[in-house]
Amino acid sequence: MQALVSRSADTPLEWRDLPDRPLRADEVRVSVEAAGVNPVDWKMRELSLLGGVQRVLGPRGPFVTGVDFAGRVIDHGPLVTRVRVGDRVVGGTDFSRQQFGSYARTVQVREDQVTSLPEGVSVVDAACLPxxxxxxxxxxxxxxxxxxxxxxxxxxxxxxxxxxxxxxxxxxxxxxxxxxxxxxxxxxxxxxxxxxxxxxxxxxxxxxxxxxxxxxxxxxxxxxxxxxxxxxxxxxxxxxxxxxxxxxxxxxxxxxxxxxxxxxxVLGRANGENLAPLVAALANKTLEVVIDQRIPFDEAERAHQVSRAGRVVGKLVLVA
Ligand SMILES: NC(=O)c1ccc[n+]([C@@H]2O[C@H](COP(=O)([O-])OP(=O)(O)OC[C@H]3O[C@@H](n4cnc5c(N)ncnc54)[C@H](OP(=O)(O)O)[C@@H]3O)[C@@H](O)[C@H]2O)c1
The missing domain is CATH 3.40.50.720 (NAD(P)-binding Rossmann-like Domain)
Known part of the structure; x- marks a missing residue:
């Protein structure tokens, strides 16, 4: 899989080919169509307490930042029951489960980390929720x-x-x-x-x-x-x-x-259970996502500069 790898906070994010981890029985592989940008995405790249924790608890190898993602299920393990190949889902990656971040073409997460998107809810809006x-x-x-x-x-x-x-x-x-x-x-x-x-x-x-x-x-x-x-x-x-x-x-x-x-x-836990009521609120239009800018994944570095400046109104979102 391809992912945007961060070597440090000062060197630009760059696309790299990383080996796919074997899919666990309870995992889904999702093709990422959009990823919400959060301040934690660039804070993790810094030599901070958060960055240190990620490096100790997170997966070995290159660092891929990002938590939020939305896209389509392209594969799943045999124990997965709630989603199927082709379903649109939203979810959050979790480095403490040895998962790479969401600034990538695909992510692998457990089934309970995603929830399905109904008709009428866009992947771009959903990707801002986790x-x-x-x-x-x-x-x-x-x-x-x-x-x-x-x-x-x-x-x-x-x-x-x-x-x-x-x-x-x-x-x-x-x-x-x-x-x-x-x-x-x-x-x-x-x-x-x-x-x-x-x-x-x-x-x-x-x-x-x-x-x-x-x-x-x-x-x-x-x-x-x-x-x-x-x-x-x-x-x-x-x-x-x-x-x-x-x-x-x-x-x-x-x-x-x-x-x-x-x-x-608070420590936000972006899992399927917590996301479901938010997705329902988007579907019934009692919740709106204010999007400041949609930025292509190739320009993720620029997105981090904008987020760092601290003036984002609503959300920044990366789009494939
Ligand atoms: N603990 C957790 O699990 C968790 C989860 C999410 C986020 N966070 C942290 O929480 C913070 C907020 O996250 P976020 O995603 O909401 O950030 P954000 O979207 O980047 O926040 C930017 C907003 O902050 C407003 N702002 C800046 N200075 C302000 C001030 N003095 N008074 C009132 N508003 C001000 C700006 O509005 P104006 O231009 O109107 O000032 C801007 O719209 C970040 O530090 C993030 O890392 C923690």
Whole structure:
């Protein structure tokens, strides 16, 4: 199979032929038609804690980055029952299972890492869901304990409402009936409003002070980080039982995470079970993917430069 190999964060991604691993009995091989781009894709290429963990736990050999993928099943092992050759699926790769990443012509993952796409859901939209959509969903419902069906009496604050995780979090919270508020820059207030949140423009004043007037909040999803939105100031905006979820904790946050009740962090698990409700929401049009740019796989390096700049609105997606 061919994959985009990363030798380091400073050398461009390049296509290489890699040997196919034998397909396990419970695995599918998928021809990748689109792959969502996430900040983790370029962070893994760096000499960071994350990059180090990948190199210790991940597969031997060249490093192939990327988690999100959508495409068509081209082969599967004998124990696979839920999908067949030709089915369109979306899923996430998992380096801890010795799988290469998704910046490749094909991926091999376990059947439970994918879910099927119904008619009417495009592979390009679906490919944007695994990391960002699943993380948003986990923040709100698993960690934030927002009721999935009727949360009309709840208030949710999303810090970083215009990015990949944030724009999904707004919509998923809005779908429950909760009142949603989202912090973004002036250029994104119209988008955030259209997605269902009351925008708070961080350029127009102290966003936390402004948010206080709309609180207290039952759930705060922080997609930006405590250097910008200090934990203590955010906690002061919570209801007595409110929960704050850090999507991107920095090392200094871990002591507080260990000792502060209802302060949590997340590790998005992009598997079939978590993806199924998001795919259903795309199909019934209660969830929209805002795509900033579609970029050919051959220009994945440029996609990483754009993502690194930190101004992506919604999602970047690589297309075959
Ligand atoms: N723990 C996990 O499992 C997990 C999963 C997914 C992502 N993450 C991490 O979470 C972070 C967010 O991921 P993402 O995919 O959402 O990133 P992203 O799409 O690259 O986020 C970009 C957005 O951030 C917004 N932004 C930048 N500075 C801001 C500020 N001061 N206040 C409010 N918004 C601001 C920008 O909007 P404006 O131009 O409007 O400012 C832009 O739209 C990344 O660090 C990522 O690595 C962690």
């Amino acid at each position: 990391v960002a959509g699943v993380t948003a969903q986990m923040c709100l419902f698993d960690l934030g304990r927002l009721p999935r069906r009727d949360a009309r009496d709840k208030r949710v604050l999303v810090l970083g409402g215009a990015g990949g995780v944030g724009h999904f979090a707004i919509q998923l919270a809005r779908n429950t009936g909760a009142a949603v508020f989202a912090v973004c820059s002036a250029r994104n207030t119209a988008l955030v409003q259209r997605l269902g949140a009351t925008p708070i423009d961080y350029g127009a004043g102290d966003a936390i002070d402004v948010a206080r007037q709309s609180g207290p909040f039952d759930v705060i999803v922080d997609c930006i980080g405590s250097k910008t939105y200090p934990i203590g100031r955010c906690r002061a905006l919570l209801t007595p039982t409110g929960r704050q979820v850090l999507v991107m904790p920095v090392p200094a946050d871990y002591v507080q995470l260990a000792f502060t009740p209802r302060l949590l962090t």
